[in-house]
Amino acid sequence: MDNLADILSRKNIQESPEIKIIKDFVMKNYNETVNIKVDLNKIIIFVNSSGLASNLRMNIPEIQRICSTDKRIAIYIKS
Numbered sequence: 001m002d003n004l005a006d007i008l009s010r011k012n013i014q015e016s017p018e019i020k021i022i023k024d025f026v027m028k029n030y031n032e033t034v035n036i037k038v039d040l041n042k043i044i045i046f047v048n049s050s051g052l053a054s055n056l057r058m059n060i061p062e063i064q065r066i067c068s069t070d071k072r073i074a075i076y077i078k079s
Contacts, residue, residue: 018043018067025063030055035078042072053077 019036022045026034035046047053053075056063060073 018069018071021067022063025059025066026052026056029059038071042074043067043069045073045075046078047075048078050077 016038018038022036022043023034026032026045030052032048032052034052037044037046045056047056056075060075063073064070
């Protein structure tokens, strides 16, 4: 019987296009990395600082536009 690590190593898991677009946007504009979780109705962006969170909150309409999504975007600060 295969263990979980073997099964996952053979699986081809790709990021959704929304995740890649948002990560590229943040890296290009702020030179920061973020973690992202995509649910059915929302996208959650986890950031390391409140300054980055504030800047991204002002750019939510642009992020929705470049992702071509109507999902709600939330930004959380990691502790």
